Amino acid sequence: MDSSSGDSKAGQFFSINIPVYNEEEIIVQNTQKLIQFLTNLGLHYEVIIVSNGSTDGTIVKGKVLEQMYPQVCFFHIPQKGVGKAFRLAAEHASSPYLISMDMDLAVELEFIPKALKLLNDYTIVLGSKILGTQKRSLIRRIGGGMYILVSKALLGLKFHDYSIGGKAYNRNFVLEHMDRIDDETNYVINLTYHAVKRGYNVIEIPVKCVDTRKSRFNLLREAIYRYSMLLKMILLK
Numbered sequence: 406m407d408s409s410s411g412d413s414k415a416g417q418f419f420s421i422n423i424p425v426y427n428e429e430e431i432i433v434q435n436t437q438k439l440i441q442f443l444t445n446l447g448l449h450y451e452v453i454i455v456s457n458g459s460t461d462g463t464i465v466k467g468k469v470l471e472q473m474y475p476q477v478c479f480f481h482i483p484q485k486g487v488g489k490a491f492r493l494a495a496e497h498a499s500s501p502y503l504i505s506m507d508m509d510l511a512v513e514l515e516f517i518p519k520a521l522k523l524l525n526d527y528t529i530v531l532g533s534k535i536l537g538t539q540k541r542s543l544i545r546r547i548g549g550g551m552y553i554l555v556s557k558a559l560l561g562l563k564f565h566d567y568s569i570g571g572k573a574y575n576r577n578f579v580l581e582h583m584d585r586i587d588d589e590t591n592y593v594i595n596l597t598y599h600a601v602k603r604g605y606n607v608i609e610i611p612v613k614c615v616d617t618r619k620s621r622f623n624l625l626r627e628a629i630y631r632y633s634m635l636l637k638m639i640l641l642k
Contacts, residue, residue, distance in 0.1 A: 532571030
């Protein structure tokens with residue numbers, strides 16, 4: 406695993422991956438908030454924003470951000486799919502570390518420097534809302550909790566959060582396991598499962614999450630998809 410020596414994080418270059426879908430209302434404001442946070446910490450970074458299937462002003466505003474900030478790279482793919490966006494970000498990243506966040510910044514930004522430090526010793530860092538604190542709708546908390554219980558029982562995984570945001574990866578590991586990254590959201594648990602299975606170090610840390618806006622996913626469809634993918638993983642393991 407690639408790592409940087411010393412305690413200073415300023416010289417440790419890393420990439421932030423943010424998939425976006427129709428985020429014209431928050432893409433500029435929250436990207437600027439993220440940049441200010443990272444710059445104030447003296448970190449060396451790039452922000453890779455990948456629009457997947459956006460049909461609003463996200464694309465125009467993303468291109469403007471890319472022109473305004475040298476550390477921002479913006480891409481657009483016509484098909485919707487956060488897994489597709491993640492693969493593209495992994496392919497185009499210039500650093501050994503890839504940290505995934507959501508554009509609404511629901512997971513606290515403090516996760517980033519914590520994860521960056523841990524990536525010296527761990528292949529995957531999972532930010533967990535359950536271990537930390539979460540302000541989310543009851544139905545999403547119940548649905549997420551049930552999925553975690555089932556995944557523990559069927560796959561033997563001990564972790565509590567496989568959502569997209571608040572996750573960090575050794576990029577080389579991701580590139581070596583691109584075939585485990587589906588087009589949608591199952592890639593987090595799939596990469597985690599195969600990392601554990603092959604003896605890589607994975608750690609979970611508590612995070613604070615405030616996510617009160619309406620989900621960008623159809624929750625019923627997402628549940629059916631996730632459980633079907635879980636079954637597929639069991640059959641192929």
